[in-house]
Amino acid sequence: MIKSFENMRITKERFNHFCQDKFGKIIEINSKYAHPKIEMSPTVTISLFLLRVYLVFLLLLLVYKFITVIK
Numbered sequence: 001m002i003k004s005f006e007n008m009r010i011t012k013e014r015f016n017h018f019c020q021d022k023f024g025k026i027i028e029i030n031s032k033y034a035h036p037k038i039e040m041s042p043t044v045t046i047s048l049f050l051l052r053v054y055l056v057f058l059l060l061l062l063v064y065k066f067i068t069v070i071k
Contacts, residue, residue, distance in 0.1 A: 040048075
Protein backbone atom coordinates (compact mmCIF):
# COMPACT_ATOMS: atom_id res chain seq x y z
CA MET A 1 0.00 0.00 0.00
CA ILE A 2 2.79 2.41 0.92
CA LYS A 3 4.66 1.40 -2.22
CA SER A 4 1.69 2.39 -4.41
CA PHE A 5 1.49 5.83 -2.72
CA GLU A 6 5.19 6.28 -3.33
CA ASN A 7 4.75 5.34 -7.00
CA MET A 8 1.85 7.80 -7.32
CA ARG A 9 3.96 10.56 -5.77
CA ILE A 10 6.85 9.87 -8.14
CA THR A 11 4.50 9.78 -11.12
CA LYS A 12 2.93 13.07 -10.06
CA GLU A 13 6.37 14.69 -9.71
CA ARG A 14 7.41 13.47 -13.16
CA PHE A 15 4.15 14.71 -14.71
CA ASN A 16 4.56 18.13 -13.06
CA HIS A 17 8.15 18.32 -14.28
CA PHE A 18 7.07 17.35 -17.81
CA CYS A 19 4.32 20.00 -17.85
CA GLN A 20 6.65 22.64 -16.45
CA ASP A 21 9.20 21.87 -19.17
CA LYS A 22 6.69 21.84 -22.03
CA PHE A 23 4.30 24.60 -20.98
CA GLY A 24 6.38 26.73 -18.62
CA LYS A 25 7.08 29.45 -21.17
CA ILE A 26 3.42 29.60 -22.22
CA ILE A 27 2.31 29.89 -18.59
CA GLU A 28 4.86 32.65 -18.02
CA ILE A 29 3.68 34.63 -21.06
CA ASN A 30 0.01 34.20 -20.11
CA SER A 31 0.62 35.41 -16.57
CA LYS A 32 2.59 38.41 -17.87
CA TYR A 33 -0.22 39.55 -20.15
CA ALA A 34 -3.17 38.45 -18.00
CA HIS A 35 -4.08 42.00 -17.07
CA PRO A 36 -3.99 44.82 -19.61
CA LYS A 37 -1.60 47.67 -18.89
CA ILE A 38 -3.72 50.24 -20.69
CA GLU A 39 -6.99 51.63 -19.47
CA MET A 40 -10.00 50.62 -21.55
CA SER A 41 -13.08 52.71 -22.08
CA PRO A 42 -16.43 51.26 -21.04
CA THR A 43 -17.32 50.76 -24.71
CA VAL A 44 -14.27 48.58 -25.28
CA THR A 45 -14.94 46.61 -22.10
CA ILE A 46 -18.54 45.95 -23.12
CA SER A 47 -17.46 45.01 -26.65
CA LEU A 48 -14.93 42.51 -25.36
CA PHE A 49 -17.50 41.01 -23.01
CA LEU A 50 -20.00 40.65 -25.86
CA LEU A 51 -17.30 39.03 -27.98
CA ARG A 52 -16.69 36.47 -25.22
CA VAL A 53 -20.41 35.74 -25.00
CA TYR A 54 -20.58 35.34 -28.78
CA LEU A 55 -17.62 32.96 -28.81
CA VAL A 56 -19.12 30.85 -26.02
CA PHE A 57 -22.38 30.75 -27.97
CA LEU A 58 -20.53 29.56 -31.09
CA LEU A 59 -18.75 26.91 -29.06
CA LEU A 60 -22.04 25.65 -27.62
CA LEU A 61 -23.57 25.64 -31.08
CA LEU A 62 -20.64 23.64 -32.40
CA VAL A 63 -20.96 21.09 -29.59
CA TYR A 64 -24.72 20.84 -30.16
CA LYS A 65 -24.23 20.27 -33.89
CA PHE A 66 -21.56 17.66 -33.22
CA ILE A 67 -23.86 15.77 -30.85
CA THR A 68 -26.81 15.88 -33.24
CA VAL A 69 -24.70 14.65 -36.14
CA ILE A 70 -23.43 11.70 -34.11
CA LYS A 71 -26.97 10.56 -33.24
